[in-house]
Amino acid sequence: VRCQLSPAHRPLQASAVLRRVSDEQKKEPLTSSSQQQFDSHPTDHQPEQEPQGPRPSYTGQGGQESEDYESEEQLQHRILTAALEFVPEHGWTAEAIAEGAKTLGLSVATAGMFHSDGSELVLHFVSQCNTKLSELLEQEQKLVQLGEAEKKPTDQFLRDAVQVRLKMLIPYIEKWPQALSILLLPHNIPSSLNLLTSMIDDIWHYAGDQSTDFNWYTRRAVLTGIYNTTELVMMQDSSPDFEDTWRFLENRVADAMNMGNAANQVQSTGEAVVQGLMGAAVTVSN
């Protein structure tokens, strides 16, 4: 009889030890998930290191086991976050991941857990940026709801959102072209496309878009185009503080707004023309 936990539920002992040591030194708050809110006290008393037989898992699938153990996924996220620091020097590569692992006290061989082309690092970074953007937009929305801030007009809202998001790239701007090429690799396209579309969707959601017709698609397509082109412009922008990029962005957003108006105008003009023709036909028939 093996009273062993299945791999998905076994705690990561080595990483738990490392985290405990670093926690002791820094006394940082635990990164517990929302389910563990009752365990908000820091690790002053050390729970058992050894697993005491099969533990009931608090979460469903491979999530955090208890406050001191973490799943493989969480460890991977921590390694990737630590690796971002080394990207300006090593690029989006397995070497950056290896350096990141070293700062966490793990062997450089840990980089073997990831693809050797640095894909996961880039995707992790993009995902992190998108999450940050969502949080900022949500905070802004709360302020507006509380009446502490004015609701921005749509074009300014879009401009600000895209600008904030692109500014997150500034620390890594030198190696960003490499990241873009990695995102375009065939095996990464599903994930990168997914991240892009959900980010654009988020921005429109917070901009107050509630369309249920074809506009939904048009708006997202337009904003995606604006975002991608601005990103490319930013790559080769050498003006101080990326002024040229922001001006480009302003112009594109203005274009998009005008295009919307123009479309409406065309439609109404078209309707007017048709009505005129109908009138003429009736007159002629009479």
Place this chain on the structure above:
Amino acid sequence: ALRALCGSVRGLAAAPETHFGFQTVTEAERREKIYKVFESVAEKYDVMNDSMTLGIHRVWKDILVHKMNPSPGTLLLDVAGGTGDIAFRFINYVRSVRERQLQQKLKHHQNLSWQEISESYQEDKSKSLGDSQVVVCDINKEMLKVGKQKAQHLGYSEGLSWVLGNAEELPFDDDMFDVYTIAFGIRNVTRIDLALQEAYRVLKPGGRFLCLEFSHVSNPLLSRLYDLYSFQVIPVLGEVIAGDWKSYQYLVESIRRFPPQEELKAMIEDAGFFKVDYQNLNWGIVAIHSGFKL
């Protein structure tokens, strides 16, 4: 007479049974027999590998080191490394990665003074491996001897050391190595679980376990051809080239007795490794198992 019976019963109970190829022997007998096998084949080991696998074993070993993707500064323990194939490939790989790193660094610094340039050349000479090291550990003196000779012949000296040791009881401290490899060796270990536990022990946190070994072919047609080749051709090659039919009969039988991919994966997980996975090469003739100490 009763005492004699008790004695023999005790003797039998004290010696756990295991397999040597298709024979059943005690663990102690198995260790001895395997030692003798490798003692006798050591000189012709590399030649036999080439002829049995038609040179493909080189590709398998290359794939193993590529999968490892070691960065300069990695400490590798190659267990059952005998004649040094994995160790030499590791050194080559790390050396080329290091060269590329240095070239990139030079590219970035365009305006160097003569002083800086000469300093960088000195650094090159002293750190061509970037502090990487490989320890080759083998239980068999003859295999190590052949390995050392090969190293001398091929010009490998830096970052390489040879240690006599048993995979079931490694003569190293805990948490020492970045990567542990065992290529075509774990099959010959009598207590695989002990070897896996030792691997776990000597690896640093985050360290990687890599095992390259003959495995199970599931495709029925291929399996029949493989069996035919294994049992009809290989022992004959063994007799003709190395003058040793029995050792190569053992080799082929031991492959059949070795646990298949999923079972080995479970054993590795039992030893405490995470993210355990395997990659079949040549439809399962060979498999690379990988796990991390997390």
